Amino acid sequence: MPIYTFELHDGDHRVEDQTGVGLPDRARALAYAHDVARELMRCREPQARIWRLDVYEEGERIYEVPFASIDRTLDHLRPELRATVEQSCERHRSVKEAIGAARVTARESRALVALSHGKPYLAAQSGKRTIRGAG
Amino acid sequence: MLAQPNDQNAFLSRLSVPEFALLRPHLTAVDLHVADGLQRHGSNVDHVIFPHSGLVVLTMPMREHGGAGAILVGQDSIVGGLAAVAAAPANCDADVYVGGRAARMSASAFRDVLDQAPVIRRLAAQFDSALMARAQQAALCNAAHPVEARVCRWLLDLQDRIGSSKVPLIQGALAQMLGVRRTTVTLTAAKLESAGTIKWLRGHVQIMDREQLEQHSCECYGHVEGYIARLFAEHDRRDRATGSRARGLPAKEGRLTSGG
Numbered sequence: 001m002p003i004y005t006f007e008l009h010d011g012d013h014r015v016e017d018q019t020g021v022g023l024p025d026r027a028r029a030l031a032y033a034h035d036v037a038r039e040l041m042r043c044r045e046p047q048a049r050i051w052r053l054d055v056y057e058e059g060e061r062i063y064e065v066p067f068a069s070i071d072r073t074l075d076h077l078r079p080e081l082r083a084t085v086e087q088s089c090e091r092h093r094s095v096k097e098a099i100g101a102a103r104v105t106a107r108e109s110r111a112l113v114a115l116s117h118g119k120p121y122l123a124a125q126s127g128k129r130t131i132r133g134a135g
Numbered sequence: 136m137l138a139q140p141n142d143q144n145a146f147l148s149r150l151s152v153p154e155f156a157l158l159r160p161h162l163t164a165v166d167l168h169v170a171d172g173l174q175r176h177g178s179n180v181d182h183v184i185f186p187h188s189g190l191v192v193l194t195m196p197m198r199e200h201g202g203a204g205a206i207l208v209g210q211d212s213i214v215g216g217l218a219a220v221a222a223a224p225a226n227c228d229a230d231v232y233v234g235g236r237a238a239r240m241s242a243s244a245f246r247d248v249l250d251q252a253p254v255i256r257r258l259a260a261q262f263d264s265a266l267m268a269r270a271q272q273a274a275l276c277n278a279a280h281p282v283e284a285r286v287c288r289w290l291l292d293l294q295d296r297i298g299s300s301k302v303p304l305i306q307g308a309l310a311q312m313l314g315v316r317r318t319t320v321t322l323t324a325a326k327l328e329s330a331g332t333i334k335w336l337r338g339h340v341q342i343m344d345r346e347q348l349e350q351h352s353c354e355c356y357g358h359v360e361g362y363i364a365r366l367f368a369e370h371d372r373r374d375r376a377t378g379s380r381a382r383g384l385p386a387k388e389g390r391l392t393s394g395g
Contacts, residue, residue, distance in 0.1 A: 008322045015325035017318045032316070039319040044281040 004029040004062075006036065007054045011096030026062060029055050033065045038072075045073045049085075050093040066090060144185035144238065145211045146262055149370075154255055157248045161240040167191070173214055173229040180218040180225050183245045186210050189235020190296060192312060193227045193270075205312035206269045207232070209296045211363075217263045219245045220256075233303060261370055265363045272359040277314065280353040283323050285313055287352035290333065290342060300342040306335070327351070 005020035023029045033055045041048040049071045055063040068074065068089040074082050107123045114121030147155065167173075167189045174180055176196050184191070191214050194205045208214055214229050219242035249256040276285055289309060293302045306324060310317040324340075327333045332348055334341040342348060 006318055006322065008326075010326070013326055013329050015322055015329060017321040017325075019321065021318060032318070036316050036318045036322070039282055039315045040322065042281060043279060044283075048281075 002029075002057055004032070005056045006033065007056065008040070009052045009054070009093065009097070010048075011050055011093045012100060020056075026057070029057070030063050030065070033063060034070050037065050037067050037070055041067050041071065045071055049074070050089040050096070052090075052093065143210070144187050144213070146213050146216075146258065147185050147238065149258060149367075150255065154252060157252055157255070158240065158245075161244040161248070162238045163240065165237050165239045167231045167235045167237050169231055169234045171231040173231065174218075174225040174227075176226065176228050177224050180215045180223075180242050182239045183216050183219045183242055184214040185238040185240075186212075186214070187236045187238065189231060189237070190233040190293075191229050192232040193229050194312065195227050197314070206266070206273050207292060207296060208266070211296075212262055212266055213259075215242065216245070216259055217266070218242070220249060220259060220263075222246065232308075233297065258370070261366055265366055268359050268362050268366075272355045276353060276355040280355070282313065282315055282319055283326070283351060284353035286320065286323050286327070287332075287348050288356045289313070290340060291345070291348055291352055291356050294342055294345070300345070302340045302342065303338060304340050305338060 001022040001024060003020040003022050006017040008015050021029075021032060023032060033053050037051075037053045040051070040053075049068040051067045053065045053067070054061050055065070066086060066089065068086040074085060077085065104123075111121040111123035147158070150158070162185075165184075167184075167186065173182075173184055173191060186208065187210055189209065191208045192205050193208060193214075208229075215225070217223075218225050222242075249259060276288065280288075286309065289312065290302060290304075293304065294300060297303070306320045307317050310320040313320065324333065324335050327348075328335060330347065332342075332344050332351065334343055
């Protein structure tokens with residue numbers, strides 16, 4: 001039975017379930033991802049509908065599940081309006097990720113400048129060093 | 136006779152000496168082993184269990200995912216008391232989650248003692264009321280709060296009951312108690328880990344920042360603990376006024392018997 005793993009993108013973090021789940025086929029893996037996404041989003045739809053859950057099979061991404069696409073609190077919207085909301089959510093998360101990446105770059109730049117002056121400076125994100133070989 | 140535990144069950148320790156004497160001949164010391172099933176939903180309740188230490192988890196069974204709607208019972212409460220009083224079948228499953236020690240007596244003997252002693256019956260009703268408050272709060276929480284807040288509430292609850300920032304917990308077990316998929320717990324825990332709130336190691340969770348955990352948690356934990364504290368404060372005040380407050384037998388006095 002293939003093992004499917006999952007990666008959550010919430011705009012601020014990118015976290016994984018590396019253990020994964022054994023499921024009979026891709027269709028079941030997608031259904032499982034939908035269930036997980038709904039559980040993560042429940043009771044916080046306005047904040048969480050910008051999130052996305054990716055499904056991997058043997059390291060290859062096989063599905064992306066944008067939470068807005070399965071958000072039942074949007075079911076009352078007309079299709080064209082819902083599509084607009086889903087696109088806005090996608091852009092919102094992309095902007096947050098871009099801002100986060102810019103912050104990491106700025107921090108790494110400060111670290112490199114400090115290192116070039118012989119001062120200790122360690123750049124880290126979520127407890128992990130982000131400049132390889134530095135320090 | 137089994138060794139005397141350090142802690143006392145809250146129900147037993149609230150009894151006065153004459154009240155406790157009514158129960159004592161029926162009490163047997165037992166060990167609670169992890170994963171022991173103490174009762175099954177719908178089956179007869181043979182024993183009332185008074186945990187001195189360890190934790191028992193009460194869940195409603197489901198056809199899939201094992202069960203959910205869980206509440207924890209430790210030395211602060213009793214297992215099977217409500218069903219024993221009503222001579223009713225068990226209304227949930229009860230399984231040992233953290234091993235420990237307990238006193239146990241037959242459900243029929245417990246019922247007889249309560250028929251003889253209205254004071255003990257009232258105390259049992261208060262413990263049932265506390266358990267009901269926990270169950271209602273858990274139902275509200277499961278329906279109204281996001282999974283991240285519920286994970287944080289569980290970790291706070293477990294930390295308080297175990298008295299350590301190192302909480303024995305595997306993600307599959309927490310998923311079962313919350314009624315969600317294991318991946319949902321794994322991803323939620325990973326977010327908390329990346330924020331430096333917890334560290335999930337093999338078989339246990341290390342709570343790194345309790346303050347942050349409280350911020351991410353819902354208000355349910357504080358609500359129910361506040362209600363229970365007021366419930367027993369009222370009981371204690373009445374006892375002091377009537378002079379019938381339990382003498383609180385010291386732990387070394389030997390509360391457990393090996394079978395009457």
